[in-house]
Amino acid sequence: MEDSNTREKILKGAAGLFMKYGVRSISMDDIARHLSVSKKTLYQHFADKEDIVTLVFRELLEENQREMEEAHRLAVNAIDELARLSTCMKKNVEEMNTSLLFDLQKYYPKAWAVWQDFKQRCVYESIKRNVDQGIAEGNYRPEVNAEIVSIMRMALVEITFDDKTFPLDKFKFAEVQMQIFDHFVYGVVTEQGKKLYEKCREFKPAEIINR
Known part of the structure; x- marks a missing residue:
């Protein structure tokens, strides 16, 4: 197998384990066993576990960025973009x-x-641009401070x-994410924007993506 294919196979396999079980609980032995390769093979391609973790999350965040850019490209207005992002977010957090x-x-x-850079460089700018656009369209309240609500959203x-704030034995992670997302939306929309958002929410995920 070519080195590039082996490297991608390791990153993909490690990503699946990290998403399902978390990062700390997965060892190099676990990754090697999951992929049916030797630990020597892992160390031929990566310096250590942190190297794998960093590269996995860089690729995951790059995929998130592509999803955000696609939502913006396809959306007809700021509310439509939020609906599309909500669909992507729900899919991602469930996994x-x-x-x-x-x-x-x-x-x-x-x-x-890597996450902090992505948050400041991509997430903040995306939220702020969306808020500015929504205000210009009349879908968001004109008095909203785009910088403040963007930082607050992040x-x-x-x-x-934070398991201390939302204990897993009491709250479902995906539900918490979606409740907070809705809280953000309803905090910035005008009455016109609220009606539009609720209309967008009537679509099923595939309809939002494909419409």
């Missing part, structure tokens, strides 16, 4: 272990730095990963 971000923050500083995303 995600809630310990991911806090594992990165505590144990994998390089991967955490902070709320991270809070949902």
Whole structure:
């Protein structure tokens, strides 16, 4: 097998394990066993586990960025973009272990730095652009401060990963994410925007993506 194919196979396999079980609980032995390769093969392609973690999350975030850009490209207005992003987010969080971000923050500083860069460079700019667009369209309240609500939105995303705030034995992760998303939307929309958003929510996920 070519080196590039082996490398991609390792990253894809590790990503599946991390998304399902979290990062800290998965060892190099677990990755090697899951992929039916030797640990020697892993170390031929990656320096250590943190190297794998960092590259996996860089690829995952690049995929998230492509989804965000596609939602913006296809959307007919700011509300439509939010509906499309909501569909993508729901799909992503249903596949995600809630310990991911806090594992990165505590144990994998390089991967955490990748997330922080993505959050500031891509997520913040996407939210702020959407809010400015929504205000210009009359779908968001004109008095909304785009910078403040964009920072607030990013902070709320991270809070949902905190098991102390939303214990997993009491709250479903996906439901928490979607409740907070709706709270953000209803906090910025005008009456016109509210009606439009609720109309968009009537579509099934595939209809939103394909319409």
